[in-house]
Amino acid sequence: MGKRQRGITIVLSEVWNKVYKSDSSFFGEEPSNFALLCFNHMKTNHAKRVLELGAGHGRDAIFFASNGIEVEALDYSVIVVDILDKIRKEKRLPIKAQFFDVKRPLPFPDSYFDAVYSHMLLNMRFSLYELHFIFSEMKRVLKPKGLNFFSVRNYNDKCYGKGVEIERGIYDINGFQVRFFTEKEIQDLMEGFELLWIREEYEEPVTLYLVSSRKA
Ligand SMILES: C[S@@+](CC[C@H](N)C(=O)[O-])C[C@H]1O[C@@H](n2cnc3c(N)ncnc32)[C@H](O)[C@@H]1O
Numbered sequence: 001m002g003k004r005q006r007g008i009t010i011v012l013s014e015v016w017n018k019v020y021k022s023d024s025s026f027f028g029e030e031p032s033n034f035a036l037l038c039f040n041h042m043k044t045n046h047a048k049r050v051l052e053l054g055a056g057h058g059r060d061a062i063f064f065a066s067n068g069i070e071v072e073a074l075d076y077s078v079i080v081v082d083i084l085d086k087i088r089k090e091k092r093l094p095i096k097a098q099f100f101d102v103k104r105p106l107p108f109p110d111s112y113f114d115a116v117y118s119h120m121l122l123n124m125r126f127s128l129y130e131l132h133f134i135f136s137e138m139k140r141v142l143k144p145k146g147l148n149f150f151s152v153r154n155y156n157d158k159c160y161g162k163g164v165e166i167e168r169g170i171y172d173i174n175g176f177q178v179r180f181f182t183e184k185e186i187q188d189l190m191e192g193f194e195l196l197w198i199r200e201e202y203e204e205p206v207t208l209y210l211v212s213s214r215k216a
Contacts (some may be wrong), residue, residue, distance in 0.1 A: 009101040013076040020079040031063035038149040047114035054121025065093040072098040091214040115147040125177035157207040
């Protein structure tokens, strides 16, 4: 990443840096239910190498790596990259964490991962153009038939329609900029993926669609 781009990314990530500075385990120490669910599918499909996008302080990356999966974790908060690196050393886990803005081409070769996983990343402030680009990159780095698991906030979320609409479909809610999805909006992004299932889940305090798909 160039110096200027890195500067812009650091400014954009300031909201999350503040969160993690005040609480380095903001999302809790336990893995999410979504991670538990996806791990079963990873195991059944013999996934060995997984990319996590927007990994945060790593509650899910740590769980995957503790269960024998090699994890590459990307996040644009410098704070969490340091946290994850420390945990990797202390616990000797197969996690490589990198400071990275997912609006850029992913720093991996084609067909490199068995699975890509992201929990509550794609509902951040991304334009539709950026979302299509992120999906095309996820497809590129996945092996043929590789799995793509992601979760996004949906229209049943109690914050939907609250706050200030700052861009079409994106709301500023107390400084957090969030996009909410319908099933149709998810399907429109999934060119080149076969949708396996979508289910709704409440993860205090948000309502999510959990999505499982496979590179077609
Ligand atoms: C809602 S948090 C979820 C964290 C983690 N997935 C979890 O569930 O514990 C979203 C994460 O995405 C990261 N993020 C947001 N926009 C990003 C971007 N453009 N590139 C990389 N990471 C980003 C934030 O720093 C934050 O850690």
